[in-house]
Amino acid sequence: MVDETFVTEMNEKALGGGRVSDEEAYRLADAPVEAVVEAADEIRERNMGDGVDTCSIVNAKSGGCAEDCGFCAQSAHFDTEVDRYGYLEPDEILDAAKRAEADGANRFGIVVAERGINKEKRPEEFEKVLESVRRIRDETGIEPDASLGLITEEEAEELVEAGLKHFNHNIETAPSFFDNVVTTHDFEDRVRAIEVAQDAGMRVCAGVIFGMGEDTEHRVEAALALRDIDVDTVPVNVLNPVPGTPFEDYSKITVEEILQGVALYRFIMPEKVIRLTGGREKNLKDRQGEVLRAGANGLLIGDYLTTEGQEADRDEEMIESVGMEIQDVEGKT
Numbered sequence: 001m002v003d004e005t006f007v008t009e010m011n012e013k014a015l016g017g018g019r020v021s022d023e024e025a026y027r028l029a030d031a032p033v034e035a036v037v038e039a040a041d042e043i044r045e046r047n048m049g050d051g052v053d054t055c056s057i058v059n060a061k062s063g064g065c066a067e068d069c070g071f072c073a074q075s076a077h078f079d080t081e082v083d084r085y086g087y088l089e090p091d092e093i094l095d096a097a098k099r100a101e102a103d104g105a106n107r108f109g110i111v112v113a114e115r116g117i118n119k120e121k122r123p124e125e126f127e128k129v130l131e132s133v134r135r136i137r138d139e140t141g142i143e144p145d146a147s148l149g150l151i152t153e154e155e156a157e158e159l160v161e162a163g164l165k166h167f168n169h170n171i172e173t174a175p176s177f178f179d180n181v182v183t184t185h186d187f188e189d190r191v192r193a194i195e196v197a198q199d200a201g202m203r204v205c206a207g208v209i210f211g212m213g214e215d216t217e218h219r220v221e222a223a224l225a226l227r228d229i230d231v232d233t234v235p236v237n238v239l240n241p242v243p244g245t246p247f248e249d250y251s252k253i254t255v256e257e258i259l260q261g262v263a264l265y266r267f268i269m270p271e272k273v274i275r276l277t278g279g280r281e282k283n284l285k286d287r288q289g290e291v292l293r294a295g296a297n298g299l300l301i302g303d304y305l306t307t308e309g310q311e312a313d314r315d316e317e318m319i320e321s322v323g324m325e326i327q328d329v330e331g332k333t
């Protein structure tokens with residue numbers, strides 16, 4: 001076990017603008033969790049202030065996905081009870097964006113259950129995505145975001161032209177653990193999609209899911225990969241096992257493991273938005289605020305893709321109870 005002196009040393013390094021090396025990050029994973037959490041809170045406060053960035057999503061196309069991500073209720077490979085529907089009408093997306101804005105979200109993500117939105121195969125669907133983005137830009141004050149899977153350079157450019165400046169594509173887990181989660185595409189496919197979005201000028205939100213059988217070292221490995229890719233915001237989901245998926249019987253990871261994971265992410269990426277997302281209510285219950293005091297400074301609010309979230313008022317109360325406040329930390333683009 002690494003002692004607290006090392007945590008203090010790393011804290012001073014991070015506060016002084018230094019970069020924790022890969023080796024130091026792995027050593028921190030072996031340090032007392034309480035000390036790491038306390039230091040991560042200080043790094044967040046000093047570097048990012050007390051603002052909590054909020055976003056919300058809509059499941060714009062649900063179920064029947066050809067990929068086999070083991071955690072996902074929407075994969076056609078598994079027998080789950082998820083709704084199946086094609087891409088919603090832009091009017092419906094717009095209504096959802098307005099609701100998210102009223103709930104206090106800073107960003108609104110259009111999410112499709114697909115390996116990738118595909119202009120060549122489904123031109124009408126792609127056109128509807130573009131229209132949704134344009135209308136969110138023109139008719140609301142919320143910033144559009146989208147999670148459209150693997151996209152081509154041409155698609156990325158058209159999306160940017162329509163007004164999309166934020167793109168989500170999670171790496172899900174560590175490169176060395178990826179094959180335990182997905183077999184229909186590989187880690188490099190995911191990284192390529194992120195690079196395509198970055199090259200087109202979009203800010204990228206890319207993160208992970210904790211609790212899929214990985215260990216602390218895998219969580220650190222994933223954070224180091226995200227740092228290398230230079231993503232802008234990092235969603236941290238915690239697995240909420242869905243009946244019918246291969247991960248349905250996975251036992252929950254502990255709250256301490258979640259706090260430790262988030263705190264290590266803050267050490268590794270001291271100036272990024274680290275966002276607590278899916279699975280937070282189920283896994284953390286009334287301890288969600290502790291994650292905001294362990295280095296996180298973002299929250300996905302409202303409902304998730306296939307499960308319900310808690311009410312916006314309760315989130316606001318929770319944020320205030322830990323001395324933080326909703327703020328557009330990422331800023332408008």
Ligand code: SF4
Pocket residue numbers: 065066067068069072073074075112113114115149
């Ligand atoms: S996570 Fe996305 S790509 Fe994977 S099965 Fe679910 S919808 Fe498809």
